[in-house]
Amino acid sequence: MSGIVIEKVRKSFDTKDGVVEALKDVNLNIDSGDIYGIIGMSGAGKSTLVRCMNFLEVPTEGQVLIDGKALGDLTEKELRKQREEIGMIFQHFNLLMQKSVIDNVCFPLYIKGKKKAEARKRAAELLEIVGLGDRQNAYPAQLSGGQKQRVAIARALASDPKILLCDEATSALDPQTTSSILELLKKINKQFGITIVIITHQMSVVREICTHVAIMYEGEVVEKGLVADIFANPQSEVAKELIRKDTGSDIDADSRLDAGREKGQAEIKSGEKIRIVFSENSAFEPVIANLILTFGEPVNILKADTKNVGGVAKGEMILEFMEGSTRTEMMKQYLKEKGLAIGEVTEYVGS
Numbered sequence: 001m002s003g004i005v006i007e008k009v010r011k012s013f014d015t016k017d018g019v020v021e022a023l024k025d026v027n028l029n030i031d032s033g034d035i036y037g038i039i040g041m042s043g044a045g046k047s048t049l050v051r052c053m054n055f056l057e058v059p060t061e062g063q064v065l066i067d068g069k070a071l072g073d074l075t076e077k078e079l080r081k082q083r084e085e086i087g088m089i090f091q092h093f094n095l096l097m098q099k100s101v102i103d104n105v106c107f108p109l110y111i112k113g114k115k116k117a118e119a120r121k122r123a124a125e126l127l128e129i130v131g132l133g134d135r136q137n138a139y140p141a142q143l144s145g146g147q148k149q150r151v152a153i154a155r156a157l158a159s160d161p162k163i164l165l166c167d168e169a170t171s172a173l174d175p176q177t178t179s180s181i182l183e184l185l186k187k188i189n190k191q192f193g194i195t196i197v198i199i200t201h202q203m204s205v206v207r208e209i210c211t212h213v214a215i216m217y218e219g220e221v222v223e224k225g226l227v228a229d230i231f232a233n234p235q236s237e238v239a240k241e242l243i244r245k246d247t248g249s250d251i252d253a254d255s256r257l258d259a260g261r262e263k264g265q266a267e268i269k270s271g272e273k274i275r276i277v278f279s280e281n282s283a284f285e286p287v288i289a290n291l292i293l294t295f296g297e298p299v300n301i302l303k304a305d306t307k308n309v310g311g312v313a314k315g316e317m318i319l320e321f322m323e324g325s326t327r328t329e330m331m332k333q334y335l336k337e338k339g340l341a342i343g344e345v346t347e348y349v350g351s
């Protein structure tokens with residue numbers, strides 16, 4: 001697992017129209033195993049920042065440290081080796097169109113000097129992992145966008161990276177395919193402990209997959225932190241705007257909560273149920289209200305057996321999420337981050 005530290009990074013480009021300050025004093029701490037979103041409008045500096053993380057762009061000032069090692073202090077050879085540990089995927093997949101799927105995945109393995117048989121065996125395993133075990137001999141032109149991105153992910157994994165940088169990796173995909181690729185990235189993060197950095201201009205991507213987010217505006221990080229906290233309590237105008245756009249409406253937070261409550265009464269049908277246990281420091285009203293507010297989705301309180309002990313909630317609740325919700329994992333994560341223990345509900349008989 002690998003962490004990334006960005007320290008006082010500035011990047012300027014000399015152009016014929018003058019100097020462009022793409023990054024102005026950016027500081028970021030991405031811990032090992034995070035799924036870290038970098039979001040902002042076009043031109044905010046997202047790509048430049050991510051390209052600084054593997055020194056495809058060398059910062060004009062400041063430092064980039066991977067696992068405590070400053071990239072600027074490495075020799076060319078050391079930097080090449082370090083880069084092998086950082087995979088990258090792109091919006092337009094960047095596959096070799098003349099090569100079959102398996103040869104695309106073998107490519108970095110050949111560069112590493114692996115023998116053909118060994119490379120093909122590893123590539124076949126990786127294609128299984130990304131769900132394309134049966135398309136090894138297809139050519140990129142015969143695949144859908146989502147399948148092409150799966151090949152690109154398998155190819156990125158071929159170098160056993162500790163970090164995966166994703167530059168608008170789902171921007172060319174429809175919402176359903178986007179969700180399936182995000183699920184795959186989540187699986188990779190969990191299964192291999194790979195730190196993932198995701199550049200996007202869509203808050204829905206951040207909401208669906210990221211643990212943390214940095215919001216960029218005109219070369220600066222204007223807000224950063226846990227996704228759940230920023231959704232619950234955005235500080236900057238840019239964050240508020242991105243969240244507002246994400247819901248697809250300009251209704252204010254309170255009416256969104258009301259809408260959630262209404263939906264809660266009318267629409268919830270037998271979704272996943274969980275038991276949450278309040279212990280140390282949980283005041284349950286704000287937690288559940290903020291959950292609905294943050295995710296814009298209702299939850300049913302099927303059972304509440306809680307007591308108010310000096311303003312602190314003790315006891316347990318059974319919650320039911322909306323049927324078919326794609327956000328339940330995020331919502332559970334949110335509850336965990338609020339210090340609540342979550343358990344399965346094996347049987348619930350409504351009262």
Ligand SMILES: Nc1ncnc2c1ncn2[C@@H]1O[C@H](COP(=O)(O)OP(=O)(O)OP(=O)(O)O)[C@@H](O)[C@H]1O
Nearest residue numbers: 013015020022040041042043044045046047048049
């Ligand atoms: N090689 C370059 N030469 C000159 N200017 C550049 C270069 N790369 C980026 N820039 C400028 O730096 C600024 C930040 O660009 P960057 O591509 O990092 O933004 P972004 O947030 O990724 O945008 P987008 O979402 O449109 O890709 C922009 O003003 C861009 O024009």
